[in-house]
Amino acid sequence: MEQRAVLQIDGLEVAVRDAVREDLPALLALLADDPLGATRDSSPDADSAPYLAALAAIDSDPAHRLLVCESAGQVLAMLQLSFIPGLSRRGAWRAQIEAVRTHADFRGRGLGRSFLTWAIEYARNRGCALVQLTTDKSRADAHRFYEGLGFIASHEGMKLVF
Template sequence: MKEEITLRKATEQDLDRIVEMLADDVLGSKRECYQHPLPSSYTEAFKAITSDPNNELIVACYANEVIGVQQITFTPYITHQGGWRATIEGVRTSSSVRGKGVGTKLIEWAIQRAKARGCHLIQLTTDKKRDDALRFYEHLGFSATHEGLKMKL
């Protein structure tokens, strides 16, 4: 990639591209609804995220094109002496740039942002069916130290 990848907070104009990337894989295609116009639930979620000072929706751009996205949430906890944690969610890169360092740049940015916010821990989950993602996160220093559980409602 000749030009530098830049990261910035997402704008509502990025929402269509963000949902397109979220839907562009085997798992995402089953749970996202990428259509025109987008369902209003995406806009409502975007507004809730961007109005919350403990949430950041970040996009990676290359030559003015959005090629990656992640959400980072900062949460205070009573445990760890009232420490803060950062949680990374919804990491996606455009299929056209996978393997070219975009995901690494996003995650490294999130780690630095968590440190700047005084977090003592950064965490994420990945679907057990995403073997490549698991290897990617482990390569960046994450460890599977806990068993995560979820319940669909």
């Protein structure tokens, strides 16, 4: 676990830290609090075993971090940051951002922008040559948000769900 970072959002001090087991109900609530997540993820009172196993796997692998923004004991946002080695781009490392969620009460207040900006800088400092993410084609607001941070839709993503 790495040292916490602190962001200033709207006069509020927000800590960026690794997620812990006790955060799971808040993380599940964030995942389920959107139209797509509501169909894929469980409510906070559902069977937590698969989520706990995933959290343990992420926590035990230094190539992955599940991060939260927290203020006054409340989880306000989350994202997963993974580091991937590759042969392309002269052996460049890349960072993959997944599971970006912000609590409904904090959307539009700059928290997401500050959190993503922090994650991008963290990846740059870790030696990554690029940061990539995927976002569902139906999420027009998310597309505008990521484009505002400098991301471009340069590739067509595909998934095979089992």
